[in-house]
Amino acid sequence: MALDIEGATTGYDSAGIxxxxxxxxxxxxxxxxxxxxxxxxxxxxxxxxxxxxxxxLIFKSNLEEDVKKICKGLEDxxxxxxxxxxxxxxxxxxxxxxxVEKK
Amino acid sequence: MxxxxxxxxxxxxxxxxxxxxxxxxxxVQAQVGDPAGNFITGTxxxxxxxxxxxxxxxxxFNKAVDxxxxxxxxxxxxxxxxxxxxxxxxxxxxxESLQKFFTSIKNLCNAYVxxxxxxxxxxxxxxxxxxNTTAQISSDIETDAGVVDAQKDTINLx
Numbered sequence: 111m112a113l114d115i116e117g118a119t120t121g122y123d124s125a126g127i128x129x130x131x132x133x134x135x136x137x138x139x140x141x142x143x144x145x146x147x148x149x150x151x152x153x154x155x156x157x158x159x160x161x162x163x164x165x166x167l168i169f170k171s172n173l174e175e176d177v178k179k180i181c182k183g184l185e186d187x188x189x190x191x192x193x194x195x196x197x198x199x200x201x202x203x204x205x206x207x208x209x210v211e212k213k
Numbered sequence: 214m215x216x217x218x219x220x221x222x223x224x225x226x227x228x229x230x231x232x233x234x235x236x237x238x239x240x241v242q243a244q245v246g247d248p249a250g251n252f253i254t255g256t257x258x259x260x261x262x263x264x265x266x267x268x269x270x271x272x273x274f275n276k277a278v279d280x281x282x283x284x285x286x287x288x289x290x291x292x293x294x295x296x297x298x299x300x301x302x303x304x305x306x307x308x309e310s311l312q313k314f315f316t317s318i319k320n321l322c323n324a325y326v327x328x329x330x331x332x333x334x335x336x337x338x339x340x341x342x343x344x345n346t347t348a349q350i351s352s353d354i355e356t357d358a359g360v361v362d363a364q365k366d367t368i369n370l371x
Contacts, residue, residue: 130302139318142288145284149284153278156273156277159273160266160267160270173329173332180321180325183321184321190314194307
């Protein structure tokens with residue numbers, strides 16, 4: 111049986127995945143973090159116009175802490191994705207190295 | 214000071230007490246702009262305007278926080294669109310990783326939307342408590358002012 115190996119790859123596009131991960135970080139993670147931060151600034155401005163006092167400052171501060179937690183959580187989720195996908199690529203690479211026995 | 218002290222000492226003490234109450238009420242009036250008479254008689258028109266959310270601004274407050282919360286929901290919805298576009302490039306175990314990733318970030322944003330609603334509801338409750346508390350302070354100061362007035366009258370008669 112003729113084995114057509116032309117164009118055979120590891121089944122894992124390392125370069126493509128690396129590019130996709132950058133797109134995911136920029137378009138999903140960074141974009142969401144930036145929007146949350148700018149929306150929070152807009153909220154602060156709106157609140158300052160209608161409310162004064164210590165309680166207002168604490169309310170804004172509480173939401174600020176929540177924004178920080180969310181942004182950190184988004185970043186951590188991305189790092190987990192990046193790590194898992196990278197490991198998958200490395201495993202694919204090892205399979206490829208050992209698939210054909212070297213004489 | 215003992216009541217058996219010289220008259221001059223007693224007269225000195227009572228005006229001090231009265232001055233403290235007047236000073237306190239004047240400080241509050243300065244912040245809320247109430248005329249002296251209105252505050253002492255306890256009309257409580259300062260109500261929610263004193264360091265809380267002004268009663269005519271509650272709608273603005275609700276709108277501002279709801280707008281902010283809805284913006285977070287938009288981000289959440291955006292994740293679904295982005296996932297649909299990106300997942301086409303992932304297969305096998307990497308597709309599973311991507312699925313977990315989007316599940317994580319959607320859960321995060323859902324929790325954040327819930328947190329915003331909770332903070333708003335809590336704040337509105339706190340503001341109402343503030344209104345109730347300041348109304349009580351007004352009532353208490355009015356009572357104290359009345360007591361000091363009575364004491365002044367008593368001293369003057371002596």
